[in-house]
Structures are given as C-alpha cells and as structure tokens.
Amino acid sequence: MEEVRNQTVERKHSHVELCLKADVSYTSRTNGLEHIELVHNAAPELNFKDIDLSTTFLGQRIDYPFMISSMTGGYGHAEELNRTIAETAATLNIPLGVGSMRQALENSDHQKSFSIVRQAAPHIPIYANIGAPEVAAGLTDEQLAALIGMIDANALIIHLNPAQELFQPEGSTDFQHLLREIDRTASRIPVPIIAKEVGCGIASDTARQLLDAGVTVIDVAGAGGLSWQKVEEERYLKQFGSDNRFSPQALEQLLEWGIPTATCLLDIAELKEEQPRYADAPIIASGGIRNGIDIAKSIALGASIAASAGMMLKALEQGRLQEAILQWMNDLRAVMFLTGSPDIAALQQTTIRITNA
Secondary structure, rough: OOHHHHHHEEEHHHHHHHHOOOOOOOOOOOHHHHEEEEOOOOOOOOOOOOOOOOEEEOOEEOOOEEEEOOOOOOOHHHHHHHHHHHHHHHOOOOOOOOOHHHHHOOOOOHHHHHHHHHHHOOOOOEEEEEEEEEEHHOOHHHHHHHHHHOOOOOOOEEOOOEHHHHOOOOOOOOOOOHHHHHHHHHHOOOOOOEOOOOOOOOHHHHHHHHOOOOOOOOOOEEEOOHHHHHHHHHHHHHHHHHOOOHHHHHHHHOOOOOOHHHHHHHHHHHHHHHHHHOOOEEEEOOOOOHHHHHHHHHOOOOEEEEEEEEEHHHHHHOHHHHHHHHHHHHHHHHHHHOOOOOOOOHHOOEEEEEOOO
C-alpha cells in the first residue's frame, strides 16, 4: 500500500513538471475555435466601461465567466501552489476546481494540500474532484463525504480520462458500470456533479448519457490544449525506454486523439436545441482556451463559463496568475464591446459564423 501511495505522489508531481516543461500539447489538432467568427457591430450602443462580465453559475454569483480548472494536490509543493491559486480565485471571485483527490482518500497526510484552498478562499465556489475509475469501482458514503467535506465543496467534479488511463504506466482502464455509479453517486451527495473530460472532449451522445445519469454540468474539455496521452507517454518512455504497445502509425494518431472544443460545443448546443429537457444544462468550455477571445467564442457557442488549467499553471509559475486572468477578461470585454454585448446573457445570443479558414 505504501508503494502505491508513493507512486501516486510521484505521478502528481511529474504531471506538473511535464505540463510546465515538456512538449505535451496537441500539434496536429486545434481547439477549433479559429473557425468560429463573431459578427462585428459597428454601432454597439454601449459604453466599454459599463460592460458587465459577472454571471451566475450553479446558483452562485461570480465576477467573471471563468474558472481556474483542476490542476494539482496530494504532494508537498502542491499545498503552496493551491494556496496561491485559491487566493487568486478569491480575489477575483471566480470558481476553482481542485486536482484529483484520490491520494487524499488513500493517505490523510495529503489532505491539507486540498483543505488549504477552502481556508484561503472561504466564500468562492470550490469543486472537489475524483476520477472516473474510482467512481466506476464504487465509492463508499464515507469516501464521498470526505471528498466534499475536506474542502466544503460546492460541487463534485468527476473527471473522465479513458485516453489518459490507457497511456498511463499504472493506469486503470476499467470503466465498466461508470454511468450506473455516477447515477448512484448523484443520489447520495448533497451537491451537483460536474462531468469533465481532461482533454479529449465530450460528444453530444455522451453528454446525453451523463445528464441522464444525474450529472448537472458538462465540462467538454476538448482537444486542442494539453494532451494527457502525451504527458503519460513521456512518463512511460522514462520508465521503460520505449513504447511497443502500439504500432508507430497508430501511436501518432492516439497521441492526438480527441474532439476539438468547438465541435463539442456545437454538437451539445444542437442536442440542447433538439431535446428541451437538456436545455438548461450548464456547459463549461475548456480544452485549449488561450485567451479571452476563445472565451467569448465559447460563450457565444453556448457555454456558461470557460475554464483553463494548463495556461493557468504556466502563469502561476511565472508569478502572474491574477494578471493573466485579468488580461483575458479584458480580451473578453473587448469582444463584447465589438459585438454590442453589454453582458454575458447578450453575448450568449450574439451571431456566430462558421468559417473554413
């Protein structure tokens, strides 16, 4: 058991290091948002300084339609990182998702690296996080209570990562009974569930299954940003020297596997339009979000808010996390001005065009 715990700690630390230092982003695939064009309004009839970026998400008012997405926790340096992230989120009054809390369930020594976020940010929405393999295997009532109670969570993120687990040297690829267990989990906890991919996207059919199983929010986390297949492939090569699990041609495609973020948003918007029972389901746009224009386009495509982890981690390392977020929000405000959108609700109704350029 101690060896397993040490592996988990090592893995979390190496994930952060690889995301910061290795070439682990998609290369042949983008987030697709470059094909989305917002229509310019030459007579916007509003004052730039009066544009309102605040919105409501899961019943809580936030100052910006942006979430710092799940990053880390469960090893020594993570406590310091999470404190800074939480303080920034609290200052800006935006939601925060913590990293996978599996190791905190395995070893109470790691709980402080998660509980610190609620201590540093007592009033903002904070979301707990656990992986699909752990959910599929069945979580006890005590484990669920620990996940939520550890950070006084406002929601539980279940991260869906089959491609990551497939490539991870010690990965768990048993996803059987996942939807059944999500349904059971939803009926046993007092907070909503956010189903989040980690970078390969969520198709509309999968979104429908998740919502039918009791999920409240879909975080599409599409392809175009970090490739967790590449992160785990780097770890596999470091451990074994080479990878003969797949043919070279297949490996190249699997490392770039996924649905672009824009495609996910378009498909789920169509699902919500065709089937009204899903119309009110909040959508989070993440996966390759790199600036406020990406956020504006995502909201125009139907997202309630956008989120980012990889870019935020790099900004955090550079000591400019708050500065980077505010810069993105100014990008967003600029697009809202140029489309004549005085608030987020108006931006959600703005005209879009899909281009091939």
